[in-house]
Amino acid sequence: MRRLSLIVGAVLFAVSCTAGEADTTTAPSAPVTTSPPNTTTSTVVTPTTTTTTTTTTTTTTTTTTLPPTPYGVPAEPRPDPIAPDPGVSDGFDGVGVVTVGAGGAPLYEALDDEEPFVLAREGLMFSAQQRQGEWIEVYTTCDELAWVKADTVVARPPAEAASIGAGFDFAEATIVVDPGHGGPWNIGAASPSGLAEKTVNLDIARRVRDLLSEPRSVDWSTGVILNGTDIPSAGWVILTRAGAGDAGDYEAGLFYRSNLANAANAHAMVAIHNNAGWEIRMDSPGSDVYYQSQIPESRRFAKIMVQELLRGFTPFDANWVGALETGAKSRLSPRADNPQYYGILRRSDMPTVITEGVYISNQSEADLLATAEFRQAYADAVYRALVRFLTTDDTGDGRDSDPVIWYGDAGRGDARPSCVIPSQDPTDQ
Ligand SMILES: [Zn+2]
Numbered sequence: 001m002r003r004l005s006l007i008v009g010a011v012l013f014a015v016s017c018t019a020g021e022a023d024t025t026t027a028p029s030a031p032v033t034t035s036p037p038n039t040t041t042s043t044v045v046t047p048t049t050t051t052t053t054t055t056t057t058t059t060t061t062t063t064t065t066l067p068p069t070p071y072g073v074p075a076e077p078r079p080d081p082i083a084p085d086p087g088v089s090d091g092f093d094g095v096g097v098v099t100v101g102a103g104g105a106p107l108y109e110a111l112d113d114e115e116p117f118v119l120a121r122e123g124l125m126f127s128a129q130q131r132q133g134e135w136i137e138v139y140t141t142c143d144e145l146a147w148v149k150a151d152t153v154v155a156r157p158p159a160e161a162a163s164i165g166a167g168f169d170f171a172e173a174t175i176v177v178d179p180g181h182g183g184p185w186n187i188g189a190a191s192p193s194g195l196a197e198k199t200v201n202l203d204i205a206r207r208v209r210d211l212l213s214e215p216r217s218v219d220w221s222t223g224v225i226l227n228g229t230d231i232p233s234a235g236w237v238i239l240t241r242a243g244a245g246d247a248g249d250y251e252a253g254l255f256y257r258s259n260l261a262n263a264a265n266a267h268a269m270v271a272i273h274n275n276a277g278w279e280i281r282m283d284s285p286g287s288d289v290y291y292q293s294q295i296p297e298s299r300r301f302a303k304i305m306v307q308e309l310l311r312g313f314t315p316f317d318a319n320w321v322g323a324l325e326t327g328a329k330s331r332l333s334p335r336a337d338n339p340q341y342y343g344i345l346r347r348s349d350m351p352t353v354i355t356e357g358v359y360i361s362n363q364s365e366a367d368l369l370a371t372a373e374f375r376q377a378y379a380d381a382v383y384r385a386l387v388r389f390l391t392t393d394d395t396g397d398g399r400d401s402d403p404v405i406w407y408g409d410a411g412r413g414d415a416r417p418s419c420v421i422p423s424q425d426p427t428d429q
Pocket of ligand 1: 181188189197273274387
């Protein structure tokens with residue numbers, strides 16, 4: 001998120017010197033019910049030895065109980081899942097999410113066009129607007145409407161509505177993970193040495209997806225994520241930038257990202273960012289998390305997120321920097337009706353937060369972001385926060401503040417006229 005270091009109209013802010021006061025809480029106030037602290041759910045290994053003689057059969061069974069192993073730090077996130085076979089859209093009424101099937105899907109500007117304008121790349125997801133016969137109208141990554149044939153995509157209706165909090169089944173969770181920025185013109189913030197925010201955001205988001213995609217356990221006393229089974233895999237995980245490796249580096253409009261989450265009827269959305277424009281030096285990480293003031297649960301989500309980010313980052317060494325006011329925050333537009341300043345928070349209908357983990361503009365923190373260990377720590381924190389937010393009524397202990405009107409500039413959110421939909425045809429790129 002780009003932001004100005006100069007605060008205009010600072011009189012409207014509850015300004016206080018927060019140097020050294022950032023929340024360094026290291027443990028959640030309440031563990032999730034599915035994974036009480038200090039309980040190890042163990043893998044049972046059952047080697048079987050069979051000894052056969054001419055007259056009797058003896059079977060010896062030994063049971064060994066092993067503690068779950070730490071998830072650790074994969075050097076790289078996993079590749080994207082293989083694109084599905086297209087053409088299973090029977091019964092789809094036109095509202096939900098479509099995934100471009102294997103081989104790509106031609107997109108048409110109008111229903112009666114003879115030629116498509118692009119062969120959209122397999123694995124891309126679009127929100128569906130309506131269906132007319134064999135055609136589905138979609139909202140593209142470039143914030144425009146287009147038509148696609150139903151037999152070239154896989155359609156999925158929105159997730160079932162469900163109450164989040166204690167009792168919520170994580171196996172039913174639909175979660176949107178949104179790596180901020182992307183493409184040649186929207187790199188986000190950058191470090192003095194040239195590390196682009198769009199690149200680290202995507203790596204972190206993919207690591208969050210990988211954590212959510214299989215059952216896990218968490219040692220809540222330490223925050224260590226384990227290869228256990230206490231927490232089921234999330235039912236549906238959507239990454240707003242699809243494609244393995246550099247293929248995930250493309251422009252995706254803010255309208256597109258929110259529309260996709262709304263079309264999936266996601267239970268939670270987290271936009272992964274890193275910051276620029278620090279104001280003061282800090283003794284601890286200056287993590288900020290923006291919440292939606294119009295959705296009360298979003299503030300609880302942000303407070304939990306702040307707490308988990310600080311728990312994950314504090315063991316690392318850096319010359320930390322931050323803003324005068326850190327933690328869970330909300331910015332309102334100076335427009336008369338004071339909606340949320342940030343488009344993704346304004347337009348998304350479910351609890352959504354923007355995480356500004358650390359300051360990539362500060363070389364010391366950028367050096368951390370350049371390591372897999374730190375990016376995994378960021379992903380681990382987001383995962384823990386998602387589990388706590390969705391499956392408990394935990395209010396979170398992260399520092400927070402009330403919404404303020406923001407007169408700064410965050411840059412454009414909608415896709416540029418030069419935006420290009422990723423193509424299946426390599427000669428299009
Ligand atoms: Zn950003």
